[in-house]
Amino acid sequence: xxxxxxxxxxxxxxxxxxxxxxxxxxxxxxxxxxxxxxxxxxxxxxxxxxxxxxxxxxxxxxxxxxxxxxxxxxxxxxxxxxxxxxxxxxxxxxxxxxxxxxxxxxxxxxxxxxxxxxxxxxxxxxxxxxxxxxxxxxxxxxxxxxxxxxxxxxxxxxxxxxxxxxxxxxxxxxxxxxxxxxxxxxxxxxxxxxxxxxxxxxxxxxxxxxxxxxxxxxxxxxxxxxxxxxxxxxxxxxxxxxxxxxxxxxxxxxxxxxxxxxxxxxxxxxxxxxxxxxxxxxxxxxxxxxxxxxxxxxxxxxxxxxxxxxxxxxxxxxxxxxxxxxxxxxxxxxxxxxxxxxxxxxxxxxxxxxxxxxxxxxxxxxxxxxxxxxxxxxxxxxxxxxxxxxxxxxxxxxxxxxxxxxxxxxxxxxxxxxxxxxxxxxxxxxxxxxxxxxxxxxxxxxxx
Numbered sequence: 001x002x003x004x005x006x007x008x009x010x011x012x013x014x015x016x017x018x019x020x021x022x023x024x025x026x027x028x029x030x031x032x033x034x035x036x037x038x039x040x041x042x043x044x045x046x047x048x049x050x051x052x053x054x055x056x057x058x059x060x061x062x063x064x065x066x067x068x069x070x071x072x073x074x075x076x077x078x079x080x081x082x083x084x085x086x087x088x089x090x091x092x093x094x095x096x097x098x099x100x101x102x103x104x105x106x107x108x109x110x111x112x113x114x115x116x117x118x119x120x121x122x123x124x125x126x127x128x129x130x131x132x133x134x135x136x137x138x139x140x141x142x143x144x145x146x147x148x149x150x151x152x153x154x155x156x157x158x159x160x161x162x163x164x165x166x167x168x169x170x171x172x173x174x175x176x177x178x179x180x181x182x183x184x185x186x187x188x189x190x191x192x193x194x195x196x197x198x199x200x201x202x203x204x205x206x207x208x209x210x211x212x213x214x215x216x217x218x219x220x221x222x223x224x225x226x227x228x229x230x231x232x233x234x235x236x237x238x239x240x241x242x243x244x245x246x247x248x249x250x251x252x253x254x255x256x257x258x259x260x261x262x263x264x265x266x267x268x269x270x271x272x273x274x275x276x277x278x279x280x281x282x283x284x285x286x287x288x289x290x291x292x293x294x295x296x297x298x299x300x301x302x303x304x305x306x307x308x309x310x311x312x313x314x315x316x317x318x319x320x321x322x323x324x325x326x327x328x329x330x331x332x333x334x335x336x337x338x339x340x341x342x343x344x345x346x347x348x349x350x351x352x353x354x355x356x357x358x359x360x361x362x363x364x365x366x367x368x369x370x371x372x373x374x375x376x377x378x379x380x381x382x383x384x385x386x387x388x389x390x391x392x393x394x395x396x397x398x399x400x401x402x403x404x405x406x407x408x409x410x411x412x413x414x415x416x417x418x419x420x421x422x423x424x425x426x427x428x429x430x431x432x433x434x435x436x437x438x439x440x441x442x443x444x445x446x447x448x
Contacts, residue, residue, distance in 0.1 A: 006083035014119040018146035019056035092118035104136040184259035187269035188279040192299040196333035291395040293349035293429040301330040349428025362388040378407035405435035
């Protein structure tokens with residue numbers, strides 16, 4: 001799983017600027033969920049072949065006793081607990097403050113890998129002006145300038161060196177058994193994830209044992225059902241075998257992101273008594289963005305009446321319309337109702353995500369679709385679709401070649417997607433269609 005980096009420091013030291021540098025985007029995921037402060041951000045970063053998750057926290061006051069500062073401190077402490085390595089950011093120009101000492105004291109007690117970062121250090125002489133930060137007792141000071149991008153690459157390299165994470169091997173994916181389906185159970189707190197997992201592992205007598213992952217407290221549980229091997233990637237905070245399975249105290253966005261990234265199929269669990277909330281829509285959007293196969297299950301279906309069921313079905317159709325390709329199941333984890341068909345849809349979604357689509361079949365379907373309905377003309381140009389081939393799996397990618405394809409409308413792409421889905425029975429997986437226009441050597445007027 002991706003390692004987690006938490007940014008910690010007092011207000012106005014440049015944590016958010018550093019966050020944007022590490023994620024290379026200002027459009028990083030914003031976890032505006034209940035129980036989380038609005039200035040707590042989550043984003044994905046990549047350097048070389050290494051990927052990681054960055055958590056940006058609010059200004060940290062470890063001893064805050066009341067108000068919003070106390071809540072910010074609690075959220076920062078949770079982020080630090082989830083992280084594999086902590087970036088403690090200080091202001092190189094303002095110098096050491098009493099608050100910096102308090103934060104350093106808190107981090108030293110945790111004995112967690114930590115890198116002390118002196119931000120805003122552009123143009124400063126490292127040996128003289130940064131010497132005072134050594135009194136924080138966190139080792140060497142790493143000078144950077146988040147605003148100018150200085151020292152960022154070395155900072156990430158230092159983090160991975162601290163974690164002793166080896167260089168990813170391109171053949172690692174090929175060494176894994178293709179018969180094992182990695183399943184992530186995702187959803188907001190108290191929707192019944194733990195109850196469902198306990199039902200699977202306990203009542204169905206499944207083979208289970210703990211496999212700690214790379215990231216702290218990330219646990220995967222291999223098990224087998226009807227001859228099919230699965231690997232459950234948990235987001236509900238499973239404890240070691242022999243202990244009570246329980247949900248983590250607060251909703252962990254980090255665990256959900258890691259589980260989704262590491263899975264083949266995501267089971268999105270909704271609560272029938274709560275309806276489709278903003279949190280559900282955020283998680284569903286991230287699943288779609290990640291390109292993972294997905295199955296939707298509505299838990300506690302036995303706890304609502306007919307009128308509530310109708311409202312819920314309409315809510316799912318409107319708020320999760322972008323997941324209309326996913327199978328929808330109504331279950332009761334507590335009463336063990338509807339779980340059999342759920343497993344069938346999970347296997348079906350996995351097979352659809354890894355479906356092989358021959359080029360002759362794709363091209364035939366494309367030409368038949370064009371014959372049935374031609375793409376709309378754009379001015380003096382009419383897109384001409386010539387042939388198609390598969391460009392990837394999990395999610396499936398179909399690459400279409402031709403001329404003037406930049407004028408193909410979104411509606412026509414959806415029309416093509418529907419025909420491809422019907423032919424290959426692509427239920428439960430996103431399908432991406434890419435258009436590649438052939439280059440015209442005479443377009444630039446070279447022959448004139």
